[in-house]
Amino acid sequence: MQNILETIMLICFGLSWPINFIKSLMAKTAKSTSLPFYLLITVGYIAGIAAKFIGGNINYVLIAYFINILFVILNICVYFRNKTLDKRNLNNA
Numbered sequence: 001m002q003n004i005l006e007t008i009m010l011i012c013f014g015l016s017w018p019i020n021f022i023k024s025l026m027a028k029t030a031k032s033t034s035l036p037f038y039l040l041i042t043v044g045y046i047a048g049i050a051a052k053f054i055g056g057n058i059n060y061v062l063i064a065y066f067i068n069i070l071f072v073i074l075n076i077c078v079y080f081r082n083k084t085l086d087k088r089n090l091n092n093a
Contacts, residue, residue: 003061010064017071021078030082038076045069 024033049065052058 007061007064014068021075024078028085033079042072
C-alpha cells in the first residue's frame with residue numbers, strides 16, 4: 001500500500017511537468033520561471049531515488065521518479081532556451 005500511495009503522489013506531481021513544459025515552450029520567455037525552483041525539485045527527486053536504492057526498495061515506483069525528473073530536466077532545457085530568447089529580444093528592442 002505504501003508503494004501505491006507514493007506512486008499516486010508522484011503521478012499527481014508529475015502531471016504538472018508536461019503541462020509546464022508545453023506552456024514554457026509556447027511562452028518563449030523565462031520571465032515567469034525560476035531556475036532555483038527547478039533545481040530544488042530535481043534535488044528532491046534525486047533524494048527520493050537515492051532513498052529507494054539505499055533502503056533496498058527498488059520497485060516500479062522508480063519509474064515515476066525517473067519520468068518526473070526527466071520532465072524537470074526538459075523544463076530546465078526550455079528555461080535556458082527561453083533565457084536566450086529573452087536576451088535576443090532585449091538586444092533587438
